[in-house]
Amino acid sequence: MTRVSLSNLTKQFPNAVTAVNGLTLGIPDGKITALLGPSGCGKTTILKMIAGIIQPTSGDILFDGHSILGQPAEKRGAVMVFQNHLLFPYLTVEENVAFGLKMHRESPTAIRRKVADMLDLMQLTGYERQKPNQLSGGQQQRVALARALVVEPMVLLLDEPFSNLDANLRDEMRELTRQLQRQKGIPTVFVTHDQEEAVVMADQLALILKGVLQQVDEPRAFYEKPANLPTAVFFGANNILSGAATGTKVQTGIGEFRLKNQPPLSGPVNLVIRPENIRIDQEYRHMENCISGCIQSCLFSGTHTRLKIKVGETVLELATEATAQDVFPEGEKIRVYLPPEKLWGFQSQ
Ligand SMILES: Nc1ncnc2c1ncn2[C@@H]1O[C@H](COP(=O)(O)OP(=O)(O)OP(=O)(O)O)[C@@H](O)[C@H]1O
Ligand SMILES: [Mg+2]
Structure with a gap:
């Protein structure tokens, strides 16, 4: 009531x-x-x-x-x-x-x-x-x-x-x-x-x-399931990629990404993903929604390791649960996967 x-x-x-x-x-x-x-x-x-x-x-x-x-x-x-x-x-x-x-x-x-x-x-x-x-x-x-x-x-x-x-x-x-x-x-x-x-x-x-x-x-x-871009960002989804959408596909400056479980979009959009939802994929387990970049920095914060990955001019932030074996040398190449169901698209205009 x-x-x-x-x-x-x-x-x-x-x-x-x-x-x-x-x-x-x-x-x-x-x-x-x-x-x-x-x-x-x-x-x-x-x-x-x-x-x-x-x-x-x-x-x-x-x-x-x-x-x-x-x-x-x-x-x-x-x-x-x-x-x-x-x-x-x-x-x-x-x-x-x-x-x-x-x-x-x-x-x-x-x-x-x-x-x-x-x-x-x-x-x-x-x-x-x-x-x-x-x-x-x-x-x-x-x-x-x-x-x-x-x-x-x-x-x-x-x-x-x-x-x-x-x-x-x-x-x-x-x-x-x-x-x-x-x-x-x-x-x-x-x-x-x-x-x-x-x-x-x-x-x-x-x-x-x-x-x-x-x-x-x-x-x-x-x-x-944040309702809009400002809400997603306020709650820590700080990776934003601008692009152009056709249905469930979005072309961005660093590649094409597919979205899942979302209504189709068209025209200018912002894609948003949380740092902990980006996954390392060095073994090529996924063929789409993947990009390669360079490790710009690696910070251990107690429970998580936070990586900054440079892809062209774009910097993505990734957080993984820290394990003792995780060593990510700066400058090294890394391939990451942006799961389509964890990538949110918001119409930008
Ligand atoms: N009596 C008032 N006269 C004029 N402006 C006011 C008055 N009370 C609040 N404001 C303005 O209204 C806005 C909202 O103020 P409010 O106190 O509700 O914010 P708040 O979310 O509680 O902030 P905080 O977290 O700092 O307490 C602010 O821009 C504030 O300057
Ligand atoms: Mg107040």
């Missing part, structure tokens, strides 16, 4: 920046939707519009099928956790978490029980009387999440919640958040500019570039 629907949502700021441009997106119930995109692409603006902190220029926001644009922030039932989590500094952990429940005029007994349960879930029992400045960054983050979750919001909005934490704590918080989200089933919009984080956290992932939605899908699809 779709809990929150964004329909043709646009936000134009007075200084002429179109921060969000015609965004249509469904936020399903009980799942995490990650909004991914580089700094300035409009992620926070989208969350603020859902929360009711700013108003869209045009378009609509529906909760359970009803427009909530006329409703003030406090009536919407969306709770936002900001990047710099904004705890009340003079309130204790317990009072911070209880704050929303008090605003909702819940009974003192219910408040005490809910706060204790939530602190237990967040592994914060024992810290009830501490003030935020007596807590570590990770603990403050958990208080901020506890404060948001305890009111059982209609939708939870998390804006880059873990970007201030070190790598270990971040992993821990990602896991805890996923676990809690599963348990409570609250539809969650999770904003990040970190691709790995988006993929780890998301049931549904939406890539936004310059205020425009590029693709919304399960995370795996961004690696296996």
Whole structure:
């Protein structure tokens, strides 16, 4: 079921920046939707519009099928956790978490029980009387999440919640958040500019570039079936060959390539392939979609060996899983295979 629907949502700021441009997106119930995109692409603006902190220029926001644009922030039932989590500094952990429940005029007994349960879930029992400045960054983050979750919001909005934490704590918080989200089933919009984080956290992932939605899908699809060239490139498919297509064949400056499992193309196209999808083929196992070049550089990165291969003026990047026997001397000739099902063609004009 779709809990929150964004329909043709646009936000134009007075200084002429179109921060969000015609965004249509469904936020399903009980799942995490990650909004991914580089700094300035409009992620926070989208969350603020859902929360009711700013108003869209045009378009609509529906909760359970009803427009909530006329409703003030406090009536919407969306709770936002900001990047710099904004705890009340003079309130204790317990009072911070209880704050929303008090605003909702819940009974003192219910408040005490809910706060204790939530602190237990967040592994914060024992810290009830501490003030935020007596807590570590990770603990403050958990208080901020506890404060948001305890009111059982209609939708939870998390804006880059873990970007201030070190790598270990971040992993821990990602896991805890996923676990809690599963348990409570609250539809969650999770904003990040970190691709790995988006993929780890998301049931549904939406890539936004310059205020425009590029693709919304399960995370795996961004690696296996990107919707367009910018999406493929954002997700690391950095080998681009321009050429001219006739059906499933494409003539490029370094040879002809065949495509598979794709609708036929015609005219100018860009071919794109991920570094790990290019394969070394010194034994001539494949007769088509192969090219020969020179090894320009060879870099070992722990788990992978990354090769740069020069074919005429074009440089292709290839990543193979590293084995001890892999030695690729610079300047040596190498023959590689670009599998037709891993080569994506996008019409360029
Ligand atoms: N109140 C405002 N007035 C004018 N322009 C704004 C305002 N808020 C944001 N913008 C502009 O809108 C665009 C999107 O901003 P937004 O904060 O949504 O980006 P973001 O994707 O959250 O970036 P980051 O990852 O850096 O947090 C930016 O170009 C920004 O400068
Ligand atoms: Mg932001």
